[in-house]
Amino acid sequence: MYHKTIPYRIFSIINNVCLTILSVLCLLPLYHLLMVSLSSSAPANAGLVTFWPIDFTLEAYAKTFNNVNFLTSLWVSVQRTILGTALALIVNTVAAYALSKETRVFRARNVYLWYFVVTMLFSGGLIPGYILILKLGLMNSLMALILPGLVAVFNIILLLNFFRTVPKDLEEAAFIDGAGHFKTFVKIYLPVSLPVIATISLFLMVGHWNAYFDGIIYIRDADKLPLATFMQTIIVQADMSKLDPAAVANLSQRTIRASQIFISALPILLVYPFLQRFFVTGIVVGAVKE
Amino acid sequence: MEANMEVNSIQQASLESQPGKKRKKGFNQPWILHLMVLPAAIMVFIFSYIPMSGILMAFQDYKPALGFFDSEWVGLKHFRYMWENDYFLQITWNTLFFACSKIVLNLIIPFIFALLLNEVRRMGLKRTIQTLVYLPHFLSWVTLSGILIDILAQTGIVNQFLTSVFGIKPIFFLGDGNWFRFTIIASDVWKEFGFNTIIFLAALSGINPSLYEAAEVDGAGRWKQTIYLTIPALIPIAIVIATLALGNVLNANFDQIFNLYSPLIYQQGDIIDTFVYREGLLSGQFSFATAVNLFKSVISLVLIVVSYRLAYRFAGYRIF
Numbered sequence: 001m002y003h004k005t006i007p008y009r010i011f012s013i014i015n016n017v018c019l020t021i022l023s024v025l026c027l028l029p030l031y032h033l034l035m036v037s038l039s040s041s042a043p044a045n046a047g048l049v050t051f052w053p054i055d056f057t058l059e060a061y062a063k064t065f066n067n068v069n070f071l072t073s074l075w076v077s078v079q080r081t082i083l084g085t086a087l088a089l090i091v092n093t094v095a096a097y098a099l100s101k102e103t104r105v106f107r108a109r110n111v112y113l114w115y116f117v118v119t120m121l122f123s124g125g126l127i128p129g130y131i132l133i134l135k136l137g138l139m140n141s142l143m144a145l146i147l148p149g150l151v152a153v154f155n156i157i158l159l160l161n162f163f164r165t166v167p168k169d170l171e172e173a174a175f176i177d178g179a180g181h182f183k184t185f186v187k188i189y190l191p192v193s194l195p196v197i198a199t200i201s202l203f204l205m206v207g208h209w210n211a212y213f214d215g216i217i218y219i220r221d222a223d224k225l226p227l228a229t230f231m232q233t234i235i236v237q238a239d240m241s242k243l244d245p246a247a248v249a250n251l252s253q254r255t256i257r258a259s260q261i262f263i264s265a266l267p268i269l270l271v272y273p274f275l276q277r278f279f280v281t282g283i284v285v286g287a288v289k290e
Numbered sequence: 291m292e293a294n295m296e297v298n299s300i301q302q303a304s305l306e307s308q309p310g311k312k313r314k315k316g317f318n319q320p321w322i323l324h325l326m327v328l329p330a331a332i333m334v335f336i337f338s339y340i341p342m343s344g345i346l347m348a349f350q351d352y353k354p355a356l357g358f359f360d361s362e363w364v365g366l367k368h369f370r371y372m373w374e375n376d377y378f379l380q381i382t383w384n385t386l387f388f389a390c391s392k393i394v395l396n397l398i399i400p401f402i403f404a405l406l407l408n409e410v411r412r413m414g415l416k417r418t419i420q421t422l423v424y425l426p427h428f429l430s431w432v433t434l435s436g437i438l439i440d441i442l443a444q445t446g447i448v449n450q451f452l453t454s455v456f457g458i459k460p461i462f463f464l465g466d467g468n469w470f471r472f473t474i475i476a477s478d479v480w481k482e483f484g485f486n487t488i489i490f491l492a493a494l495s496g497i498n499p500s501l502y503e504a505a506e507v508d509g510a511g512r513w514k515q516t517i518y519l520t521i522p523a524l525i526p527i528a529i530v531i532a533t534l535a536l537g538n539v540l541n542a543n544f545d546q547i548f549n550l551y552s553p554l555i556y557q558q559g560d561i562i563d564t565f566v567y568r569e570g571l572l573s574g575q576f577s578f579a580t581a582v583n584l585f586k587s588v589i590s591l592v593l594i595v596v597s598y599r600l601a602y603r604f605a606g607y608r609i610f
Contacts, residue, residue, distance in 0.1 A: 023422035095330035098323040119338035125583035128344025210430030261436040
């Protein structure tokens, strides 16, 4: 029994300690930011805050939540995430169900699959996409942020690979009971595919919540900007001021910026722990195949 | 339980009474399968296939006022300009440099990390470590840039730490070209190494435990088990990841660079995607930017097709 030998025990202790430190290192920057946001602005600007708030205050959060622009952006992002995730989940799972059938059952399957996969390999790129949105009159609307990315071929493949692992007997039983494809999908496939659906929901939610670039190019009005785009403009502006070492004057905003960054990351921090336990099953069954 | 049994008996009954007919009806409804694919197919047509035709713009001098049909055709002018442009060669080199460094490190580090994590025997600790290291993957580059800009500033916590411990002058992480490259690669590895271990952990859990028992009986210690058993078991999946990464050598992560770079370090930090954005949308050179994008897409397409073939040949990998 190797794990009872002394060298292995020593290794094991060192290993556990190192990996713990490494994993804490993944959280540390975010934690530091939280502490900055909870400190009063004088010590924060002086760079005195490290891992404990100095002169604890919620002032930065109060100011952030009094900022109308921040709140409208937050609302746009919430709408976008809920609507975008729900729509994508419906369209992609339904398509993946049909594509998970064998050619024997669904003759056109391979044609459709290649039709989708081609878009994974080749795209028109930034400019033609931009002109399309312009021509469709979607500019400056929520739909410009949701529709272009609605079909994610990678997710469809993940889903269909999972659906194919569902025992055939289940669906045959359903068919014999007189259920059609749609009923079988809703009553049999969806319930047994919870891990992969949870994983994909998380991917979709995170994707929508974090997306900023489409907001930059498609949204003109400040009250329609999603939060990530709003944050991006703040950060870039701050970046510009920091590049000039002489003009570090704008630093008085540091605690507020920290609070905004933290709030914008908060939904992910809240949803992630509940869904992450599905990852290994969800992703792996989709990715590693016999 | 009771309900289940009831369902079973109903199945049994219908099996006996109607052997072929009902079964066939269930299978022979392809129209509904077509209907199920239809929404996705329409969306893909509008938002992926229609823009593909816009690629023809690369061979025009596209003027928004004239539109697609009346703009002048100029053949390969934009491609020739691209190749004679020293700056374009520079950004292609930057793109390759960033992408290759990230691909190599994002393979090696998760590999080692997965091996070490596999040695953690306390399940609670293992799960906590996993939860923490996956997390940065889900934070956006906007959020992370905000954090990085803050902690890497000359008065930021990292420089304070370096100054007080090593007594060196503050480093201009995001404003100095060479340090910028280092920061980009290091922060990308920091963000993704945890998430990239998932696939290795899955491969590890798939190793038959009786192999370890056999090795133990033969007198192999943990080190020998790792060298002769664990690592060989991970090599195939590592090969798949490495070959599939080949298709990405022209993608150096737009989001990350776009949110961290600045005019000061364009020379060392600019990549093809950021260049297309600035030239195309900001400067309005639609045709030139499309030509650059087309160049990139074609090279990527070839690499992806080659890499999938290699992955299939050497590791039997198929995406569906």
